[in-house]
Structures are given as C-alpha cells and as structure tokens.
Amino acid sequence: MELLVSGNRREATKGPRWLLAHAVAVFAFLYLPIAVLILYSFNGEGVGGFPPRHLTFDWYRVLFSDGPIWDSVWNSLHVAFAAMVISLAIGVPAALALDRAQFPGKALFRRLVLLPLILPGVITGLSLLMLFNAAAIKLSLLTIVLGHGTALISVATTEVFAGLQKLDRAQEEASLDLGANYWQTFWRVTMPNLKLSIIGAALLIFTLSMDEIAVSFFLIGRDNTLPLEIWGRLRRGITPEINAVSTIIFVFSLVAIVVWYRLRMRDGGTEAGMEVVEAVGGTAS
C-alpha cells in the first residue's frame, strides 16, 4: 500500500516535468536580473566581468559617503510621501462618491478617473509641463509632487472603490440601527473595513512614485529624484554603487510587502488585498 502511494506520487511529479522547467524559466526571467544586480553590488571589479570577483562592501562604503545620491533618495521619499497624501486625500472621497452618490456624469467620471493609469507617462508629463509653464510655476520637487499626486489619484480611487464594492452595506445599516449616527458609522464601521484597501493603495502609490521616471523627467527642477539621479549617472558610466543603492531599495520594498502581508493575514484577508500584493510586488521587481 505504502509503496503504491509513493509510486503514484512519483508518477504525479514525473508527468509535468516540462511544466516545472517552465516555472523555473519564468522565475529566472523575472528574478535573475535582480539577483545579478544584487550580486554585482558586491563585485570588486566594477560592473563588468564574469564571474564576479573580489567580493567587497566597498560600493556600499562609497554609496554611504555619496552626498548627491542620498539627497536624491531623500527627495524621492519626500515626493512619494507627499504624492501618497495628495492622491489619498483626493482619491478616497472620489471613491466614496463613486460608490454612494448619484450625480450627473457619474459614468463618465468613473472612466475619466482611470485615464491617468492608461495614459502614457510621456503625455501626462508633457501636458503637466505645459500647464505649469502656462501658469508660470517654476519647476521644482513641488511640481513633481503635484504630477505624481494627480497621476496616482486613479490608483487610490480604484483600490478604495474596489474595497467599498466588497463592503456589505447592511453593516452600515446595522450601525445606524444600533444608534450610531452617520459620522460615527463612517469611523467605526466603514473605515475599519476600508483600512486594508487604503493601506494597500498607499503602498502601491508610494512604490509607483518612488520609481516613476517619465512624468518626473518633464517636471524636474534643480533637485533630482533617485531614478533621475541614476539615469543621469548612467550616461557618465555605471558603477556598482548604483547596484548597491538599488539593492537597498529592493530590500526595503520587500520588507514593506511582508509587513503589509502579515497585517492582511491577521485581519482575515480579502481578495482585493491579494491583488495589491501582486501589484506592489510587480512594481518592486
């Protein structure tokens, strides 16, 4: 009996061996570049040369004393945080309006809100640049913040709207029924149910903003964001210092995803949450 079972199991794994190979190939395709990037951040011989030799932390040492890089990291964090705040502040109420309010042109609004997601960054960037020029606003980090903030409202709106659609309206009625007014119901029932959608949207917006390059390219003033700093250096010749800073960002993204995933599991989890995990994972890699 035992033999039979194990025989069967071997049969089961033997069959789709090519599938396994395929899976390995897909994973390699996705993650090998990241692995190489990380590996070469420790390579003493610079970016070229195979196999990597003289493993070293030197590039990290160089990186930590490189002022401009850290300035750009700092700029990027500021921009991402501000963009996140702006897009949530506008996107969450927009999602509530889409879900609850009836107003003329609602169907159109719903589609328009999605537009920045579909629109190429070049067009968004160019049109914002023209707008800022026309308004005689000097380009700076602030213009990038405004650019990211507006472009990413759609992410906040769609994520939170999806969460609202899954929310059982009877819960809000139950709350009103039990004596809570509309405001109390919003804070005690609606928001706790939306918490994960909002955190998910925030993480997604943050990561999207962190690695955004097309819109930023048009709106950049004197201060660089990290992707633009890297871009600028690439033209002068790459060093593993870039690999080192990328590795650090990768690790931070990973930590953020894991933390959020844990949070989600603790709360019982929703499918919407899973989508965000995938989306965030996708942009991080």
Place this chain on the structure above:
Amino acid sequence: MVFLPYSTAASVLDTNAATPKTLLSIHNVAKHFGKNIVLRNISLDIAEGEFLTILGESGSGKTTLLRIVAGFESATAGEVWMGDERLDQRPPYRRRVNTVFQHYALFPHLTVEENVGYGLRVAKRPDAEIKTRVEDALAKVKMTAYAKVKPSKISGGQQQRIALARALVNRPKLLLLDEPLSALDANLRRQMQLELKSLQREVAISFLFVTHDQEEAMVMSDRIALLRSGELEQVAAPREIYSRPATAYVAQFIGHTNLLETEVRGGIARCSSLSWPVQLADGPALFSLRPENIAVVPPATLVVSGRVRLPGRVVNQAFHGATELIRVQCAEELVLIVRTPSSVAGHAEVELEFSPADAVPVRKSAERN
C-alpha cells in the same frame, strides 16, 4: 399570554387591563420606486408585546415595509407613529427600534462581545454597565463561550444568536426581524423558531417578523399580516387566517384549499354537480373548502342531515407522512383535494362528504402583478 387580534381589541370600548396597548402605528404608508409601486396604502398597528408577522412572497414589499419602520427607506406617503412620536421623520439612529438582518450584518472587525456591545458603546454607557449587559445578553442566547471570537469563526446559527443579542441588548421597544431564519437549514430553523418565540415571551418586546414561509408564520405569530403585491390582504391571528381566509389568495397561500366558484340562486350555491344551502344574496360567490374538512365515507351509508355528499374517483395521491392528499375527480371540471389519514391505498371510487359550514365564502382576489 394571549393577545386579542387588534381588530377585536379596537372594537372593545372598555379599556380593561387585558386590552394590549398599541405600540406602533403604520398609517397609509405607500412606497414608490420611480414608476414601480412597491407598497400602497398600508395601515397596520402593532400591540405592545405582540409577535406580528408580515408574510408575503418575494417582491410583495414586506422587506420594504420593515425598512421603512427601521428608517433605511423613507415612505413616499403615510406616517409611522410610536406612541406620540412620529417615527418616519427621524433618522434610523434615533428610533427605539432594532433590527436583526437577514444575513446578520455582524461587524467582521469586532469580536462577538464588541459586536453585542456596539449599541451601548455608541450610546456612551459606563463600561461596567456595558460589561454586565453584554454578558447577560450573551447568556440569554447561550453564546457566552464565544465572547472573544470574531464572527467569521462561528457558524450561521451562532451568528444568528449574536445578531439577536446585539439588537436585544439595547432594550428596544420593537425588534424588527428580516427573514432571520431563511439562511439556516430546516432542522435548525425549526429549533430557532421555537427558541425565538420563547425568547420573545421572556423579554416581552414586540417583534415585527418578516418571512415568506407560511408555516413559520403560523408557528410563531400572534397575528399575521399577509401582504400581496404591496397591499395587505388580511391581518388576523393564525387560526383565524387559516379557518376564515378573507380572500381566495389568502386561502391558497396559507395551507391547501379547494376554491369553489359557485352561482348562488335562492339561497343555494351551485358548483358543477355540487350544491348546498347558503345565506348569501344571489350572484356569483367564491368558497374555500379545506382538504381536511372533506371526509371520505364508506359508500351506501346514510347521509347525515345537513351534510353534502358526492361521489368521485381518485386520480392522484400524494403522501405527506401522517396524512396524504388525494385528488378526487367529482365531475367533468370539479376536482377536489381531500386530506385523508395515510392508510388506504387506491380505492378508485369514493364517496366524499363535507359540512356546508366549512365552505368559507372568500373575496375574489383582485388581479395584480
């Protein structure tokens, strides 16, 4: 405690202690959704401590009526009064009414205990009071052991109990229940019907219960309000609504019945080969005759005076456990359903007998959709 049907109570002029006081009055309530008329001209009173069931098919407007009382929908016309307070102009959170929702609507992010304490916490009751009242409420529905658990971890029947405790802990004057048992399987549902009924007696709160299940309505209610296409067909105690249905629809919706279309002439009602004396004016008349009021009698026995006897042929038998329903062809277009004890199989030719008093005149139900 036995409650008089409201119609009787209202006609009794001396207000003795046995007459229940009216708790909630629904006056001429109508509800339109655009061109779609969901409720028309509903007037209904609920007495203190009464278990009143709104019974109706899906789409009859029963849930809408409940939601108007709860405050989730506003009536297009009419008023809802509780004592001297006009309820329908208040938001849901300022009505002394609580609801048990069809799918319970427990808060998934709160524990059982926090769910039950929600209303008290919002009302800013002192912590100690919340604690004892929540404990009492959980004990009442036998769910004390689950206080710290999230709702997603308990079964449907248990969620049902929590929903009940969460509503009752606020000591509402009226509890609204929107098909609360429909999600449970048959066995549990029967058990919960009895529990709910005895709980209602214990807490002495008026229950307004919505269901589409006529058996459930009969088992639990003091009175049944039968709703059809947004209008009340009849409001009466279960026994009365069963034995004295007002309309053909009521007779058919509650239990089985034979509807006899007759022509009355000179105090005799005629229907095909059938005739019996009635005290009605000449013209067409409709009668409801329950299957259990028709007896199968041995052939060639003496006809008891006053009873109607007719021969027929059994065309169909349906086994129902203790009894069975047989269909008897008595004439070309006269088939009667008869309830008999389940024993005799297949006498093709039978003699039937019934008392004219059991043929209840009913109004023809208006054509509506």
